[in-house]
Amino acid sequence: MSDFQQVSDSIVRAVETVIGGKREAIEIALTVLLSEGHLLVEDVPGVGKTMLARALARSVDCSVSRIQFTPDLLPSDITGVSVYDQSRREFEFRPGPVFANFVIGDEINRASPKTQSALLESMEERQVTVDGHTYPLATPFTVIATQNPVEMEGTYALPEAQRDRFMARISIGYPDAAAEAALLRSRDVDDPIESLEAVVGIEELRSLIATARGVFVSSSVEQYLVAIAQATRSDPELRLGASPRASLQLARAAKTRAARDGRDFVLPDDIDALVPVVFAHRVLAAGRTANASVTAVEPILARIVAETPVPTGLR
Structure with a gap:
């Protein structure tokens, strides 16, 4: 278990270079990732919800996609769509952004309930069914979705079935005075997420997940x-x-x-x-x-x- 501790702690330290003073939130996010679960990050705008998701995704060398949820987003914009290829005279499936190891759903509750439901099958069964054909998703597969409080304008409440598919829900909260002052100094110089390098590869991540399962x-x-x-x-x-x-x-x-x-x-x-x-x-x-x-x-x-x-x- 010492190797598990060392590697997981190194991921936490890497993410902390981007999101300072929020170790508890980072540790829960990492716990969800290593448990093959999905994470819901709910808080007011501007406190670093998306930055936490991006930092955790960059700490692992795997495929990453991001979906910006908007009121006009369609289910096919998430899962993919079958397009008719005239040269071959057959339909060809073009995968959507859900086909990645790490999917960041930004402001998930700004999309309609119909669009949100496009994630139900993928989050539970790790597959997508389009036009009667089922396509398996990558493994491991994790969704980290951010959302604003439902009392804010332009938001929809997540259905109970959608909420139940998230392993955990966290709130980041405002930074303390020292962390906010450090943020002002550092972000004017560079973007720490651009210098964040992957700590583990996809195979090592699978090994960590298997260790936790055991x-x-x-x-x-x-x-x-x-x-x-x-x-x-x-x-x-x-x-x-x-x-x-x-x-x-x-x-x-x-x-x-x-x-x-x-x-x-x-x-x-x-x-x-x-x-x-x-x-x-x-x-x-x-x-x-x-x-x-x-x-x-x-x-x-x-x-x-x-x-x-x-x-x-x-x-």
């Missing part, structure tokens, strides 16, 4: 995770609980967190630390709309975790 989860920790998920579905303060997909993705993220900590087994602490970022964007508080901020459910999730008995047999 981390052991005891039956007692599994039961602890399931107990928390089940509690979200019966809690009177929640009208929508965590899905089985959420439980599966929480387990995967916990394995990666354990590997990054140098362990080959998952602890309840790994589960506790990740519940807010994995569950909060999926569950809905009673009496609130789907557009409500995730901060409304975070205290509820914290209470559920605190009330769930911690297992003793961990190995």
